Amino acid sequence: MSERPESFINNPTLYEGTYLQFLGFRLVDWRDGFARLEMPVRGEHRNTVGYLHGGVIASLLDIAGAVCGSYGARAEFVSVTVNLNCTFITPHQGAKVIAEGELIRRSNTLFFAQSKLYNPEKNILCATATGTYKPRQRELARNTSENKANE
Numbered sequence: 001m002s003e004r005p006e007s008f009i010n011n012p013t014l015y016e017g018t019y020l021q022f023l024g025f026r027l028v029d030w031r032d033g034f035a036r037l038e039m040p041v042r043g044e045h046r047n048t049v050g051y052l053h054g055g056v057i058a059s060l061l062d063i064a065g066a067v068c069g070s071y072g073a074r075a076e077f078v079s080v081t082v083n084l085n086c087t088f089i090t091p092h093q094g095a096k097v098i099a100e101g102e103l104i105r106r107s108n109t110l111f112f113a114q115s116k117l118y119n120p121e122k123n124i125l126c127a128t129a130t131g132t133y134k135p136r137q138r139e140l141a142r143n144t145s146e147n148k149a150n151e
Contacts, residue, residue, distance in 0.1 A: 023059060025099075027067065033103035035067035041095055052092035052126075057117055061086055061129035064101030065113035069133055079133040082110065092126040094119040110134055 023045075029036035037060060039045075047053045066079035101115040110132055117127040 019059070020063070023056065023063075025060065025063070030067065030071060032071045033068060035064050035071075035101045037064050037067070037099045039097050039099075041092075041097055050093065052094075052097060054086075054088060057088065057092065057127050058084065058086045058129070060097065060099040061101075061115040061117055061127060062131060064099040064115040064117075065129065065131035066101070066133050068101030068113050068115075069103045069106065069111035070135065077135055078138045079111075080136050082132040082134050084129055084131045086127060086129040088127045090124060090126050092117070092119050094121040096120055097126075104130075 023039060024042070025037045025039035027035065028038050039060065041052055045052055045056045062081055062084050065084070066081065070077070070079045096119075098118045098120050099115060100118075101113050104112045104114055106112075113131050113133065115129045115131065116125060117129075118124065119126055
């Protein structure tokens, strides 16, 4: 795999102390229109019956979708989720999880992605998602979020 373009995902200091750091995933493959994340499953990722929590699954599907459409975007850009539709197919019980995102279409202002989440130990598809994302400058996205919080 060639060297990845500069991106916030390659710079962990940009998400230090955030939910992304808590998840503990690694971006293991990233190219134009595709992203693969791997994550060791820890106890705090599981629900009360021992399955990977649905919120963690949705998060990984969302991140894979956002990253697959952001290839080559510089660190000052972020992909904001406009819509995410998840389908949970079967519970994930493994020690490791893989999420893959594939770019479906790009318009002038949005991009659309499909993501899949697997249990690699059993080679089982556990969940899928379709997402719509809007690329934004990081500071603009942050300022818009802060302004809404102050209203």
